[in-house]
Amino acid sequence: MSIAIQTTHLTRDFGTVRAVDQITFEVDSGSLFGFLGPNGSGKTTTIRLLLGLLEPTQGNSSVLGYDPISQGDLVRQNCGALLEHTGLYERLTAAENLEFYARVFRLSAQERQTRIKELFSNMGLWDHKDETVKAWSRGMKQKLAVARAMLHRPKVIFLDEPTAGLDPVAASAFREDLQNLVRQSGVTVFLTTHNLNEAEKLCDRVGVIRAGRLLAIGSPDELRLRNGNPYIDVVGSGFSPEVMRKLEQHPKITSVLQQDHHVRVQFEIGFDSSSLIPLLVEHGINIEEIRKGRSSLEDVFLTLMEEENA
Ligand SMILES: Nc1ncnc2c1ncn2[C@@H]1O[C@H](COP(=O)(O)OP(=O)(O)O)[C@@H](O)[C@H]1O
Numbered sequence: 001m002s003i004a005i006q007t008t009h010l011t012r013d014f015g016t017v018r019a020v021d022q023i024t025f026e027v028d029s030g031s032l033f034g035f036l037g038p039n040g041s042g043k044t045t046t047i048r049l050l051l052g053l054l055e056p057t058q059g060n061s062s063v064l065g066y067d068p069i070s071q072g073d074l075v076r077q078n079c080g081a082l083l084e085h086t087g088l089y090e091r092l093t094a095a096e097n098l099e100f101y102a103r104v105f106r107l108s109a110q111e112r113q114t115r116i117k118e119l120f121s122n123m124g125l126w127d128h129k130d131e132t133v134k135a136w137s138r139g140m141k142q143k144l145a146v147a148r149a150m151l152h153r154p155k156v157i158f159l160d161e162p163t164a165g166l167d168p169v170a171a172s173a174f175r176e177d178l179q180n181l182v183r184q185s186g187v188t189v190f191l192t193t194h195n196l197n198e199a200e201k202l203c204d205r206v207g208v209i210r211a212g213r214l215l216a217i218g219s220p221d222e223l224r225l226r227n228g229n230p231y232i233d234v235v236g237s238g239f240s241p242e243v244m245r246k247l248e249q250h251p252k253i254t255s256v257l258q259q260d261h262h263v264r265v266q267f268e269i270g271f272d273s274s275s276l277i278p279l280l281v282e283h284g285i286n287i288e289e290i291r292k293g294r295s296s297l298e299d300v301f302l303t304l305m306e307e308e309n310a
């Protein structure tokens with residue numbers, strides 16, 4: 001798999017404020033990468049550095065193999081971005097907006113037609129394409145803004161807090177359509193968010209940033225591992241020493257804890273814990289309840305923030 005974005009000790013100061021502090025990471029081509037952090041943690045500054053809109057104080061980066069400082073134009077030609085402003089014209093219809101930007105990007109008439117149709121369909125906006133944008137909900141506008149950023153078939157798109165200000169239903173619809181688009185086009189997405197739930201649902205990998213520093217990076221599963229393996233809690237009766245031994249010796253099970261009628265079985269990520277049910281039943285255990293438990297990314301996030309404060 002090739003690498004779309006790469007940074008080495010990327011750093012940016014504003015006066016005495018270090019907005020981005022020695023950040024090193026890679027983003028695989030075709031993946032959806034989330035930069036997760038609270039307000040003021042350096043997310044937007046990182047995007048601006050990667051797009052060559054700001055120069056780093058130290059360190060460097062490369063986007064699609066280009067250096068954003070010396071080859072900023074090439075970076076911007078091959079990337080799309082949705083930053084603070086959507087750049088949409090409220091008085092035009094959605095179709096007119098895309099038509100306008102498609103001309104700015106110098107797409108041919110034929111290409112404009114197919115591309116605009118494709119994007120409207122992918123973003124679930126086809127039926128609304130002739131409506132004036134002014135009348136639209138924020139969620140629809142954000143989707144149109146993503147379509148706009150995708151017109152010239154960029155290989156990478158940067159989305160800065162694309163669901164900020166959307167209600168939960170709109171945010172969820174937005175995420176679904178974004179995932180469709182990514183699957184269809186193979187575009188690499190670099191997205192920032194301060195919403196854990198969103199990072200967890202949407203992203204293949206997540207970098208957690210705070211006060212300019214990258215605290216952790218990995219898939220949501222890998223990050224969760226920091227707070228311990230997933231587990232199931234079994235409530236029931238008949239836990240014999242024999243079945244407890246069976247569980248303990250299971251190659252995928254990492255720990256078994258018993259407290260009266262309650263057994264917590266912790267296992268490796270990726271193990272299908274439902275396969276334990278026949279084993280328990282076979283050994284005569286009377287199961288009253290089974291609950292799946294795993295630490296949420298939120299727990300991990302909170303732990304990381306606490307570690308940082310300590
Ligand atoms: N142009 C600027 N001038 C001065 N300080 C800035 C500028 N841009 C960002 N900062 C500061 O850098 C830090 C990170 O900001 P930002 O990257 O916008 O964070 P985020 O996008 O995560 O909310 C903040 O302390 C912010 O005040």
Ligand SMILES: [Mg+2]
Binds near residue numbers: 045160
């Ligand atoms: Mg920001």
